[in-house]
Amino acid sequence: MTVPDMNAQQAKKWAMTGLGLAAGLSLAACATPGAETAGEAIAPLSPRITALIDANRGYPDWRDFPRQGTPPPSAVEVAGRVTALDSASSEAAAQVAAIDWTLEDPEGFARRVADDIAARPIAPATLQTREEVEAFAQGLRDRGRAPPPIPRR
Template identity: 50%
Template sequence: MTSPDMNAHQAKKIAGLLLALAGTSGCAAAFDPTTDASSPVAPRVQALVDANRQYPRWADFPATTTDTPQPLEVAARVNTLKASAGALAGEASRIEWTLGDPLVFAAETRARIDDRQIAPATAQTQADVEAFAAEQRRRGTAPPPIDRAPAPR
């Protein structure tokens, strides 16, 4: 035996379904357009529509590949990657990281750099560098605006 609430619920479902179907039936006309016969391009448009009415066909789509790996092959590859990752982690853990004191390292590096001869271009004075920068800034400034007012006659 059904309750009145259940019947009302089913009636609402059916009414909603009918409304949805009625709403979508208005869209059906959009999928079957007709060409205006009075248009000068109507014959050409209709010929193009008729020629491509069956496109795309399933035969035009590429076939699925058959070289997909089987689950056992994927599992074997995953296990190989896990083993190589473990071996790599073991190798990295055996590396002796001996950078020591960073201040001593920086001082040694500065000393090695200071011992080398510098290139002539590097020997330019600070004044030469500043003069070059000022010249580049001067060249990079925009020209004065053009007077667009008509010339007096």
């Protein structure tokens, strides 16, 4: 940067600061009360608007809303449903307790799973070594290269 460029940037910064200060002062001047107050200048619709606001100041009650759907069940019905759920839960707990769990020997289970896996035939692609897979991939890459350009005369 040369010295004139730096001076131009300095002047731009001062100008922007001055604009910001002027905008702030003009906003402050708008916010200060002048000769007129709110009571002196009344619009023609103000009494009507004030009356509407005063009439609707209260919050609506639930009785003002239309009833939709069925009413909620009574407390007796809810208590009956809770009792039915409690009995169903206790029945499910009793059924779970009656299950004869067979995972008492985790090592034996792991042995049975390993024997089951060893008894299944392995796919030929799984038997390939890493080098064979890499050679196959390189062959595909070589086949995918574009041929050399045809010389034009």
